[in-house]
Amino acid sequence: xxxxxxxxxxxxxxxxxxxxxxxxxxxxxxxxxxxxxxxxxxxxxxxxxxxxxxxxxxxxxxxxxxxxxxxxxxxxxxxxxxxxxxxxxxxxxxxxxxxxxxxxxxxxxxxxxxxxxxxxxxxxxxxxxxxxxxxxxxxxxxxxxxxxxxxxxxxxxxxxxxxxxxxxxxxxxxxxxxxxxxxxxxxxxxxxxxxxxxxxxxxxxxxxxxxxxxxxxxxxxxxxxxxxxxxxxxxxxxxxxxxxxxxxxxxxxxxxxxxxxxxxxxxxxxxxxxxxxxxxxxxxxxxxxxxxxxxxxxxxxxxxxxxxxxxxxxxxxxx
Amino acid sequence: xxxxxxxxxxxxxxxxxxxxxxxxxxxxxxxxxxxxxxxxxxxxxxxxxxxxxxxxxxxxxxxxxxxxxxxxxxxxxxxxxxxxxxxxxxxxxxxxxxxxxxxxxxxxxxxxxxxxxxxxxxxxxxxxxxxxxxxxxxxxxxxxxxxxxxxxxxxxxxxxxxxxxxxxxxxxxxxxxxxxxxxxxxxxxxxxxxxxxxxxxxxxxxxxxxxxxxxxxxxxxxxxxxxxxxxxxxxxxxxxxxxxxxxxxxxxxxxxxxxxxxxxxxxxxxxxxxxxxxxxxxxxxxxxxxxxxx
Numbered sequence: 121x122x123x124x125x126x127x128x129x130x131x132x133x134x135x136x137x138x139x140x141x142x143x144x145x146x147x148x149x150x151x152x153x154x155x156x157x158x159x160x161x162x163x164x165x166x167x168x169x170x171x172x173x174x175x176x177x178x179x180x181x182x183x184x185x186x187x188x189x190x191x192x193x194x195x196x197x198x199x200x201x202x203x204x205x206x207x208x209x210x211x212x213x214x215x216x217x218x219x220x221x222x223x224x225x226x227x228x229x230x231x232x233x234x235x236x237x238x239x240x241x242x243x244x245x246x247x248x249x250x251x252x253x254x255x256x257x258x259x260x261x262x263x264x265x266x267x268x269x270x271x272x273x274x275x276x277x278x279x280x281x282x283x284x285x286x287x288x289x290x291x292x293x294x295x296x297x298x299x300x301x302x303x304x305x306x307x308x309x310x311x312x313x314x315x316x317x318x319x320x321x322x323x324x325x326x327x328x329x330x331x332x333x334x335x336x337x338x339x340x341x342x343x344x345x346x347x348x349x350x351x352x353x354x355x356x357x358x359x360x361x362x363x364x365x366x367x368x369x370x371x372x373x374x375x376x377x378x379x380x381x382x383x384x385x386x387x388x389x390x391x392x393x394x395x396x397x398x399x400x401x402x403x404x405x406x407x408x409x410x411x412x413x414x415x416x417x418x419x420x421x422x423x424x425x426x427x428x429x430x431x432x433x434x435x436x437x438x439x
Numbered sequence: 440x441x442x443x444x445x446x447x448x449x450x451x452x453x454x455x456x457x458x459x460x461x462x463x464x465x466x467x468x469x470x471x472x473x474x475x476x477x478x479x480x481x482x483x484x485x486x487x488x489x490x491x492x493x494x495x496x497x498x499x500x501x502x503x504x505x506x507x508x509x510x511x512x513x514x515x516x517x518x519x520x521x522x523x524x525x526x527x528x529x530x531x532x533x534x535x536x537x538x539x540x541x542x543x544x545x546x547x548x549x550x551x552x553x554x555x556x557x558x559x560x561x562x563x564x565x566x567x568x569x570x571x572x573x574x575x576x577x578x579x580x581x582x583x584x585x586x587x588x589x590x591x592x593x594x595x596x597x598x599x600x601x602x603x604x605x606x607x608x609x610x611x612x613x614x615x616x617x618x619x620x621x622x623x624x625x626x627x628x629x630x631x632x633x634x635x636x637x638x639x640x641x642x643x644x645x646x647x648x649x650x651x652x653x654x655x656x657x658x659x660x661x662x663x664x665x666x667x668x669x670x671x672x673x674x675x676x677x678x679x680x681x682x683x684x685x686x687x688x689x690x691x692x693x694x695x696x697x698x699x700x701x702x703x704x705x706x707x708x709x710x711x712x713x714x715x716x717x718x719x720x721x722x723x724x725x726x727x728x729x730x731x732x733x
Contacts, residue, residue: 142544145542145544146544146545149537149540149542149543149544149619151618151619151620152536152537152540152543152619153537155533155536155537155619155620155623156533156534156537156538156549158530158533159530159533159534159553159588159593160549160552162530162587162588163552163553163556165569166566166569166584166585166587167556167560167561168561169561169565169569170560170561170562170565170566170568170569171559171560171561171565172561172565173561173564173565173566173568173569174561174562174565176564176565176568181568187568232461235454235457235458236458238450238451238454239454239455239458244455244458247462248458248461248462249719250716250719251462251465251466252461252462252465253719253722253723254465254469254712254715255465255469257644257648257708257711257712257715258648258708258711259647259648259649259650259666259669259707259708260648260650261648261650261666261667261669261670261673261674262648262669262673262704262707262708264673264674265669265670265672265673265674265700265704266468266472266704268673268674269472269673269697269700269701269704270468270471274484275483275484275486275697277471277486277489280486284486309464309465309468312461313465317723317727321727340444340446340447340450341446341447341450341451342446342450366558374650374651377651378670378674392563395562395563395564396563399563399564399567400563400564400567400655405564405568408563408564409562409564409565412562412563412564413562415562416559416560416562419558419559420558420559423558
């Protein structure tokens with residue numbers, strides 16, 4: 121704006137013309153602004169006001185003095201968290217579950233899509249799809265409830281089988297060693313079908329001529345999968361990988377909370393459940409806000425870094 | 440078709456075997472729950488019931504329909520789902536239409552404002568404090584307003600408006616003197632029924648399955664949605680009030696409790712799973728449209 125005066129009068133004239141044209145467009149479309157205003161109001165109130173509220177992480181929140189009036193304490197809460205008894209346990213579990221989910225949960229839908237793509241019998245394909253998509257619609261409460269029933273040490277069907285073959289019943293839900301595996305496998309069970317849709321869509325977009333040509337050259341099914349299908353869906357894989365790595369520390373907190381009990385705490389306590397416990401149950405708002413902020417900043421940084429690396433290496437990125 | 444090589448035939452056999460196994464692994468627990476809910480709880484507990492109902496009866500269902508908590512949870516969930524979905528749909532259309540217009544000045548800035556929240560948010564505690572300050576704790580609205588719209592669905596709908604409705608149609612209407620709101624109600628919406636159906640489905644399933652906001656913000660049991668009642672029955676095992684304490688022995692009581700669990704699972708999923716096979720293609724369509732842009 122400041123250098124407008126330095127420009128020649130002709131340029132200045134077109135500038136004003138353009139801005140008049142712009143105002144004209146805004147004026148003509150005033151109804152659109154009216155339409156979208158409730159949505160913007162919603163986003164400001166329920167998304168950006170809480171972001172403003174993050175400052176209590178650096179303050180000692182006193183309810184009567186409000187967010188603004190509470191005294192600053194700097195990084196005290198963060199220090200207390202980093203030096204606290206639970207810090208390493210929380211980090212280990214949060215990262216552990218995140219990485220485990222990524223390692224197992226990420227490739228499975230890709231493999232499933234590649235396999236389904238090879239099925240020529242349409243009816244069979246549709247049957248497999250219908251069944252494997254279904255668990256996506258179950259609530260987390262239901263999935264965890266089903267796990268509890270099937271894995272119950274006395275009545276669960278899995279333990280019936282174990283005992284039938286002479287094994288000893290395992291109390292899966294209270295055994296810390298089983299927690300992460302149960303979390304990851306039940307997640308795979310619930311989401312593999314649904315997550316494969318996006319890869320199936322990408323596979324459908326691959327040019328059939330490539331396959332024809334490869335077939336003429338005598339390529340086998342496996343060779344065609346390896347040299348045509350997988351490279352064909354690589355951009356999709358990378359985008360989803362970025363998103364998944366970016367959310368490695370934001371694991372399905374609701375499910376962990378439901379699966380958590382006093383006995384498996386050692387391997388089920390993650391940052392998000394700790395925030396819930398300290399903040400909502402113990403009303404230590406400032407401290408838990410600090411812990412939560414720590415988690416979301418790591419998430420955000422991870423996403424940005426992975427996106428940057430991917431843009432450099434493979435020219436595929438989110439932005 | 441070409442003649443398949445031996446390698447390809449082997450590949451086919453392995454492929455079908457894996458897919459059949461995967462399907463069975465997904466299907467079996469669901470069938471088991473369904474069969475168990477119709478069976479004599481005793482056979483289920485002893486591990487005698489493996490696939491088909493044994494000692495067919497409907498006792499568990501009778502019991503849960505006599506249960507006050509489940510009925511009130513069911514009613515609450517119906518209210519939250521219908522009201523919530525209505526607001527969600529309205530808000531999504533209100534956002535998606537202006538954002539789909541190329542001549543909407545400031546659409547990139549507004550889009551950025553909305554998309555940023557996908558990657559960063561205030562977090563649990565500041566949001567909780569906000570809800571508390573707004574006086575929304577323990578009210579019906581807390582189940583509806585804080586999730587009034589989802590950016591994901593806005594993107595899906597906006598993409599549909601841009602790609603499936605010819606721009607010339609809107610231009611012609613403008614020349615004929617149609618206002619923007621009229622274009623939306625007379626032209627865009629009637630042409631967008633498929634995407635509106637998808638949006639309704641996504642939101643409705645979300646509301647039906649939601650439990651965390653209720654856990655966080657609601658304290659009166661009469662306001663609990665079904666999922667929270669389910670959590671008590673399935674996960675915390677608070678089924679005591681449901682089975683009469685007085686006459687029956689503890690073991691028998693345990694059996695009934697277990698029987699109820701299966702029936703509760705079926706009832707909670709029934710609306711979604713019964714509709715699902717018919718709606719599947721709409722859901723998939725929604726994911727596809729989202730994927731193009733995502």
